[in-house]
Amino acid sequence: MTKKKARQQQGPVLRRRDQVQSTTTDQRLLQSRGATDWVHADPWRVMRIQAEFVEGFGTLAELGPAVSVFGSxxxxxxxxxFRAAQQLGKALVEAGYAVITGGGPGIMEAANKGAVQADGVSVGLGIELPFEERLNKYVTLGINFRYFFVRKVMFLKYAQGFVVMPGGFGTFDELFEALTLVQTKKVTQFPIILFGRDYWQGLLDWLEKSVEADGYIGDLDRGLLHLTDDVDEAVAIVREHAAKVSRAEKAAAAEKERAERNAAEKGD
Structure with missing residues (x-):
């Protein structure tokens, strides 16, 4: 009878006595037999989530200035x-921005089409759904995600603003997530533009007469939303915010330089 080892080192893990395992990690990795339920377990899902973040960050890291366009x-x-979204995609590229959409049909396809027509970067961030929905043909840089929350991070992390066209629950979800992050200062200097006065005015009226009137939000919170029917105005709002951020960053850098110079002079 083979005597069981009293001590076993497995990477950072130390095992002794009855915790010693009879096989090595490599043996278990290379063994092809056994149950496959583990691929649906939460620890494995964590690895998939991590992989989606890595893939998204790696793909979009060098994207440059971009604007996310949402809609039905x-x-x-x-x-x-549809025509307005197409014009918007083209105008954003001409203003120096890449266009990010959910990569699907409708408004998303229109914005991607406009971006391609202007020879710009046309990004589509797709999502796995019960019904098959491929990335539209105007996407020049596309990623398909399993998890909505990973996809949302990519929309926010790599965009300098949102333009929200008319849409349904998915559009509302993206809109209010962005609003919440700006309101709570999780993201800063992030313009949110509602495109389509006839469609969005009822929402703004409700926010003022019900939500703000009952004290659930403040008047400054409603000011986070910009309403327009004009493509050029939407692009101008994005550019004005970008210029504001640039001025603030330059002022902060200058102030830091002055403080460091003063500190050095006092040290002398």
Whole structure:
């Protein structure tokens, strides 16, 4: 009878007595037999989530200035909003921005189409859904995600602003997530533009007459939203915010330089 080892070192883990295992980590890794339920377990999902973050960060890290455009996948190509989204995608590229959408049809396809027509970077961040939905043909840089929350991080992390066209629950979700992050200062200097006065005015009225009136938000919170029907105005708002951020960063850098110079002079 083989005597069981009294001590076993497995990477950073030390095992003694009855905790010693009879096989090595490599043996268990290379063994092809056994149950496969583990691929659906939470620890394995954590690895998939991590992989999606790594893939997204690696793909978009060098994207440069970008704007996320949201809106309904159900918008038909003969809709005025489809045409406006296409014009918006083109105008954003001409202003020096990449265009990020959810990569689907409708408003998303229109914005991606406009970006491609202007020879810009047209990003599509797709999502796995019960019904098959491929990235639209105007996406030049696309990633498909399993998890909504990973996808949302990519929309926010790599954009300098949101333009929100008419849409349904998914559009509302993205809108209010962005609003919450700006309100709580998790992200700063992030313009949120509602495109389509007829569509969004009712929401703004409700926020003022019900939500703000009952004290659930303040008047400054409503000011986080910009309402327009004009593509050029939407692009101008994004550019004005970018210029404001640039001025603030330069002022902060100058103040830091002055403080360091004063400290050095006092040290002398």
């Amino acid at each position: 996948a159900r918008t038909s190509s003969d809709s005025p909003y």
